[in-house]
Amino acid sequence: MTEPTFIACHECDLLQHLKSPPPGGSARCPRCGAVLHRSKRDSLNRTLALSLAGLTLFAVANAFPFLAFEMQGQVTQTRLFTGVRDLYDQGMWGLAALVLLTTIIVPAVQLTLMLYILVPLKVGRAPQHLAGVLRLLQNLTPWGMMEVFMLGILVSVVKLAGMATIVPGLALWAFGLLIFVLAAAAASLDPHLIWEKVRYAP
Amino acid sequence: MKPWPSSAARQSLISCPSCELLSKVPANLDDRVRMRCPRCGATLHARKPNSLARTWALVIAAFIFYIPANVLPIMTVTSLGKTQSDTIMSGVAYLLLHGMWPLALLIFFASVVVPLLKLVILVYLLISVQLRSRWRPRDRTRLYRITEAVGRWSMVDIYVVTILVALVHLGNLATIRAEAGAVFFGAVVVITIFAALTFDPRLIWDRLEQSHE
Numbered sequence: 387m388t389e390p391t392f393i394a395c396h397e398c399d400l401l402q403h404l405k406s407p408p409p410g411g412s413a414r415c416p417r418c419g420a421v422l423h424r425s426k427r428d429s430l431n432r433t434l435a436l437s438l439a440g441l442t443l444f445a446v447a448n449a450f451p452f453l454a455f456e457m458q459g460q461v462t463q464t465r466l467f468t469g470v471r472d473l474y475d476q477g478m479w480g481l482a483a484l485v486l487l488t489t490i491i492v493p494a495v496q497l498t499l500m501l502y503i504l505v506p507l508k509v510g511r512a513p514q515h516l517a518g519v520l521r522l523l524q525n526l527t528p529w530g531m532m533e534v535f536m537l538g539i540l541v542s543v544v545k546l547a548g549m550a551t552i553v554p555g556l557a558l559w560a561f562g563l564l565i566f567v568l569a570a571a572a573a574s575l576d577p578h579l580i581w582e583k584v585r586y587a588p
Numbered sequence: 589m590k591p592w593p594s595s596a597a598r599q600s601l602i603s604c605p606s607c608e609l610l611s612k613v614p615a616n617l618d619d620r621v622r623m624r625c626p627r628c629g630a631t632l633h634a635r636k637p638n639s640l641a642r643t644w645a646l647v648i649a650a651f652i653f654y655i656p657a658n659v660l661p662i663m664t665v666t667s668l669g670k671t672q673s674d675t676i677m678s679g680v681a682y683l684l685l686h687g688m689w690p691l692a693l694l695i696f697f698a699s700v701v702v703p704l705l706k707l708v709i710l711v712y713l714l715i716s717v718q719l720r721s722r723w724r725p726r727d728r729t730r731l732y733r734i735t736e737a738v739g740r741w742s743m744v745d746i747y748v749v750t751i752l753v754a755l756v757h758l759g760n761l762a763t764i765r766a767e768a769g770a771v772f773f774g775a776v777v778v779i780t781i782f783a784a785l786t787f788d789p790r791l792i793w794d795r796l797e798q799s800h801e
């Protein structure tokens with residue numbers, strides 16, 4: 387494609403040429419400063435590798451002990467899911483659903499959808515319903531809050547430090563790593579590249 | 589100052605919210621027919637539909653929920669027969685009393701300041717758009733970006749309650765229950781995230797272009 391692509395800024399609607407960003411940088415809207423396009427190197431392979439690593443970490447984060455709480459000889463073992471289950475048992479199903487969604491379901495769906503898109507593209511095929519899947523992936527972004535949950539863990543640990551011993555489990559480390567891996571995967575995914583692969587079809 | 593070139597809307601173009609493809613609006617478009625992006629099938633709107641009314645409704649709902657979220661207890665600690673209920677502010681006060689002021693500051697900021705700040709900014713943006721303000725559109729767009737980015741951090745108190753409920757599970761020795769305040773607080777966070785999503789920052793710039801004509 388040699389013809390220049392026109393786009394409208396998503397934050398101020400200014401009509402402009404889509405410029406390719408400098409390596410490692412980003413292209414911004416000259417009027418409002420919104421980021422329009424970030425440079426991504428080797429987007430497909432990188433995102434694919436990060437998503438696979440992410441899925442592995444996600445499995446570890448959910449299958450192994452998360453935090454242990456030790457007070458006067460009594461030990462409570464928890465998993466990532468324990469808090470959700472306990473909230474539900476206390477009749478707080480709304481809160482349980484909110485926590486489940488933002489810390490477990492959204493990251494899981496994000497990783498799965500990325501792989502669903504990228505594995506076929508890697509072998510040179512376009513997956514079915516690509517447009518809808520990519521749109522769902524975009525709409526999920528505000529609802530994944532693993533990094534906020536991590537901050538919640540730090541706060542809880544400090545709060546309880548005076549009265550009990552908190553022992554981090556393997557799952558906690560996996561969860562911490564997953565935050566960075568998922569953020570890196572989302573950052574290396576290049577939607578422009580993928581939209582170009584969507585066939586114009588009725 | 590030189591007038592800005594042009595918005596897509598003034599050229600009868602609509603940008604797809606998903607894939608950013610520009611589509612021409614047909615001159616004789618029937619209002620009842622929904623336009624779809626020819627590339628990805630997303631529904632096209634020149635601006636987010638009913639952006640101002642919807643954002644107002646969500647902001648007002650969030651303000652209403654913000655009150656019980658702060659007045660009602662978010663959790664109850666039962667320890668050796670004694671029960672103690674904590675609101676968000678009494679939790680902050682507890683941390684201050686025990687010398688954990690960086691943590692107290694963090695919780696105060698994330699749970700009290702951020703939701704309120706977010707709502708105040710949205711109200712300001714809504715009013716400025718309705719009054720057709722031309723003042724500092726770039727800074728107002730920046731304010732909008734802040735409301736989009738910081739809202740999620742308010743969830744930290746909800747997560748702290750969740751983690752404490754899961755960890756402190758020692759029968760008669762100590763148990764922790766989540767309380768209604770946490771539900772309202774969660775609702776405030778969710779509603780303000782939706783409010784930021786329904787506000788259309790392009791409206792800030794539309795007013796500017798209209799006053800050039």
Ligand SMILES: [Zn+2]
Pocket residue numbers: 395396397398399400415416417418419420
């Ligand atoms: Zn712009």
Ligand SMILES: [Zn+2]
Pocket residue numbers: 604605606607608609625626627628629630
């Ligand atoms: Zn589209």
